[in-house]
Amino acid sequence: MMERKTMNIAVIGIGLIGGSFALAMRSKGVAGRIVGVDNIAGNCKTALEMGLVDEIMSLEDAVECSDLVVISIPVDAIPLVAVKVLNRVREGQVVIDMGSTKEELCDVIALHPNRGRFVATHPMWGTEYSGPQAAVEGAFAGRTVVICQSELSDDDALARVTEIYRLLEMPVKYMDAEEHDLHAAYVSHISHITSFALALTVLEKELEDDHILDLAGGGFESTVRLAKSSPEMWTPIFMQNKYNILDVLREHIHQLQVLRRMIEKDDTESLKAVMRKANGIKRVIK
């Protein structure tokens, strides 16, 4: 059996995503030393205690000693950190991010002389929890990862990153950044907004928590799960993908108004017809 070459990894932002990535890389046996960077002291402490990272360093030192730099912080902070990291990378080093939006980032780093060392990625996995204590073993397997603007990455950097995601058992899809953000609005961001709104509706109307808890078996639990998500992580996503989200949200509110009108008018035939149309989602979500 050939020994697989290990790589030293810097994880900038040791939360749910960065921590889960560190665990995955260790379990595949490809991680050498894993160095954590985080400006929240409590995250550093927890990540060390959990063994997610071997030590904590400054961003500069972490980049200096790593083969792979992973940026897993809220999306509003990614572009500036990406530039700072790219300012320091040498030949052979590779930088990736894991953010849920891509247009702003790709725009900011577009003309950086080291752009080729960067691979913009979005692993389609997450939970409603956050912080290093939320990190999950075996988190990414089977989920798709989107790589954006792969034509701007150096061949060797792209090859290294696709090999990493292959090891993590993640199918790779390629999109341009604009296309990614549009689809992410439809299929991920809007779900979070509807969950937040649903939680607000119920908390507004149901004054007794007991009733929510008792009756939640009726479907509420899965629909509202995402409303537990971190405001610090999601506010920047909504702002960075603002125009796509406003567009999808307008359509979603319209669909709710149409359903409401049908119920109001006892129009059961139309109701059944649109529900049958909605059932079409079975084609794509098993």
Place this chain on the structure above:
Amino acid sequence: MMERKTMNIAVIGIGLIGGSFALAMRSKGVAGRIVGVDNIAGNCKTALEMGLVDEIMSLEDAVECSDLVVISIPVDAIPLVAVKVLNRVREGQVVIDMGSTKEELCDVIALHPNRGRFVATHPMWGTEYSGPQAAVEGAFAGRTVVICQSELSDDDALARVTEIYRLLEMPVKYMDAEEHDLHAAYVSHISHITSFALALTVLEKELEDDHILDLAGGGFESTVRLAKSSPEMWTPIFMQNKYNILDVLREHIHQLQVLRRMIEKDDTESLKAVMRKANGIKRVIK
């Protein structure tokens, strides 16, 4: 060990709920003969093949030979069938329904001379699938069951039914019918409407199924799951609980409009504040 007395059971409507109830009663060893009643021939055939029921009978014959009659059909059909069954019950027999709405049913049977033999129940469990082939072993354990207007049921009938639900490991909550329908609108019915609307939004906007499938890991899957639910089952629920649903839906659309306006105006502080408020759902949904 005392031998537990078995009872003969008639299940009217052998679908997801009736079939799962039959499985649960068998696995607890309390079912004698289980007789199925269903006006869809395919359901009868499947239920027999799967062993959910021992034989198929007409409603009249099934009621005649059973200790417990379970009505598990769409809510618009329950009231009339409940009256037909109550017209035939004798002393010692007990009738329950499993519908998601209760006001209309309780109103219809209120003055029936055999009202005392009826216990109106709503086990808070379901999936997005339907038909006998969707029946699940161990479906109800740990979920709440709501019993409505228990004061109108005979003491022995109520005692028998609470004992059955205790065997199925379901905590029992008591509500009047009006209260039940209000809470069910908030915590179950509205979730189905938002899921249907979300599926319609995405199917409207995303012309390529592949993109939905690839990106669905981002939270979409759990939010849209209920959109696979049966139009035949849910249309009558929406109609019977119309005024509560219109009210909650008005509030939900309002919440979405407020969120949309905050995103439009880059009002990140207010966005974070309402999302933190929505996070309060953690108090009640673990």
